[in-house]
Amino acid sequence: MPSDxxxxxxxxxxxxxxxxxxxxxxxxxxxxxxxxxxxxxxxxDIARTVMLTSPLQIDEGMVIVASKGGSEKHPEWFMxxxxxxxxxxxxxxxxxxxxxxxxxxxxxxxxxxxxxQNFRNYDEYQNRTDRVIPLVVLLPKNLSxxx
Numbered sequence: 001m002p003s004d005x006x007x008x009x010x011x012x013x014x015x016x017x018x019x020x021x022x023x024x025x026x027x028x029x030x031x032x033x034x035x036x037x038x039x040x041x042x043x044x045d046i047a048r049t050v051m052l053t054s055p056l057q058i059d060e061g062m063v064i065v066a067s068k069g070g071s072e073k074h075p076e077w078f079m080x081x082x083x084x085x086x087x088x089x090x091x092x093x094x095x096x097x098x099x100x101x102x103x104x105x106x107x108x109x110x111x112x113x114x115x116x117q118n119f120r121n122y123d124e125y126q127n128r129t130d131r132v133i134p135l136v137v138l139l140p141k142n143l144s145x146x147x
Contacts, residue, residue, distance in 0.1 A: 027092035029053055032119065035062060036090040037138075039080035039100075047088075050077045054138075055115045055122065061137045062089065063103075063111060070128025078134060089138050096140060103135040111135055 027034050032053040041048050056063040066078035081087055081100040089098045103111060112135060116123040126133050 030119070030121075033057070033062070033091060035064075035138075036088075036095075037064065037077055038088040038090075039077050040084045040086070042080050042083035048077065048080060050075075052077075055119045056111060058111075058137065061139045062091075063115070064136050064138065065115065065122055065125075066134040066136060067122060067125040070125035070133075072129050072131060074131070074134070078136070081136065086141075087138065098138045099141055100136050100138055103137060105132075108132075108135045 030053070032055050034051060034053055036049050037052050038047050038049045040046070052064050054062040054064055066075050068075040082102070085100040087098050087100050088095060112122075112126075115135075116126075122133070
């Protein structure tokens with residue numbers, strides 16, 4: 001499993017690729033859209049941004065996986081959005097305020113099976129840890145009350 005320092009370096013390189021290509025490259029990896037997720041630090045109250053993939057899109061929502069490569073700990077961004085679900089999501093088409101909702105166990109199970117059919121790496125991550133890897137759906141603020 002990659003170290004935190006490796007993950008931070010990979011994120012920095014990925015952001016640099018998007019920047020130097022003027023946003024023309026870096027918005028898709030392994031058939032998944034890439035997004036920049038900005039959360040508010042639960043302890044620092046400082047904006048924190050991380051690059052993630054979305055293996056599943058539901059209507060106007062994007063599903064992200066709190067896998068951290070199969071670590072026994074949840075990713076920092078996940079713990080941040082547990083405290084404050086208001087996030088900023090940037091994609092190739094722009095940036096918008098969204099609300100993060102952690103999927104309940106029944107929805108998670110169905111969606112998890114969809115995800116691992118196409119992206120087996122997530123199943124490998126789940127097999128590395130005893131924790132149930134959460135799925136989070138990012139919804140535009142105007143739609144979040146209906147789901």
